[in-house]
Amino acid sequence: AEARAALAEARDRLARDAVPPPPPKARNRPDPAFEAAYLARERLAKEGAELLDRWAPVIEARALVAEGKAAQALPLAQGVTLDEPRLRADLMNAVRAGLPAAEQAKLPAPAQLPTRHDLLARLPKSIVLAFLMESLPQAERAEDLPRYKAGAVSAWSGWDIDPRTDGVKVTFRHNGTAPAAVEEMALLRAAEAALAAGKPGMVVLDRKDLRQMLVQTYNGVPTGAATPAGFSTELEVRFVDAASGGGGDGYGGGWRVLDAAAVRAALAPAYPARTAER
Structure with missing residues (x-):
């Protein structure tokens, strides 16, 4: 329920932020910088709406699984278009776990997802340390x-x-x-x-x-x-x-x-x- 509410709130906020500006007064020339800023904002709002549309089935499928409705979540999970292989695999595994055994047998074998620890264990320690230092914020003192x-x-x-x-x-x-x-x-x-x-x-x-x-x-x-x-x-x-x-x-x-x-x-x-x- 919280995820659904957060998605709805994000859509509402995006719609509010993309409201066109008031038309300029007849005696005033349109401000080119203002128009450019609004067009950029409009483009970003469109991209944001498309991204929310791609996340919507993921959120709904997860909510249905939590409610014990894995059968309803299955078509949503199969239609996810996000370019996130781990996310899609994790979602399908969660849906599969909520289905009866007979239905599970009809689906491909569950994906084996390596953990973050597994991935890091395969890397040399020098590379892991370099990643760690790169991720830390720049030190700043008052x-x-x-x-x-x-x-x-x-x-x-x-x-x-x-x-x-x-x-x-x-x-x-x-x-x-x-x-x-x-x-x-x-x-x-x-x-x-x-x-x-x-x-x-x-x-x-x-x-x-x-x-x-x-x-x-x-x-x-x-x-x-x-x-x-x-x-x-x-x-x-x-x-x-x-x-x-x-x-x-x-x-x-x-x-x-x-x-x-x-x-x-x-x-x-x-x-x-x-x-x-x-």
Whole structure:
């Protein structure tokens, strides 16, 4: 029952998020960036709906097996189209186990599914260790996080803010922290700028994330391998009068609008020593 409810909720949420934006006023030209964002959202919503359709028979078959209705679950399990061999085999084995012996005999032999332990046991320890280290998050300490302070962007670190008519372009670059921290610092600076301008909401119109690499050259010719030299994020932000959920100057019922105060409240504690505009 919970899985069915979760699937229904996912469909409803997907439908709500894909609602077309309100038509532009006659005197206003359509915003190309806004239209592109909606088209991308519409495409993703379609792909999401197709994926939910492919998962639906899996969820329903599992629920029927749990209810003791394996015979009803069998055609659903046989029609699963997900490209997940282990999932399909596990589902068929569960359905088979709930059928009478006479019905089980009519089906192909149950699949023998190797466990995760079996798969790992076949690999050299060096490869297992490499997989483990790759899966771990990048170590990050509070003292290593960049400080939120004013300063023009240099070759290595700092942020820059370029005022626009109704917003800002914020750039933040740092050579000694994770890309997520760089992204958050840029968003925090944009939120501070929105609040300083008396605007409770903001819309990210464009975003660029870059990874810097350092290459040594001799007479313009690289002399060695490139080494990581930090990350940068550039945000093109428009300020709006409504916070999230409040309309947002025609931005699709607010689904693109970020609450600037909420952004600051969430991110400011992580980046101390900031000289915020008030």
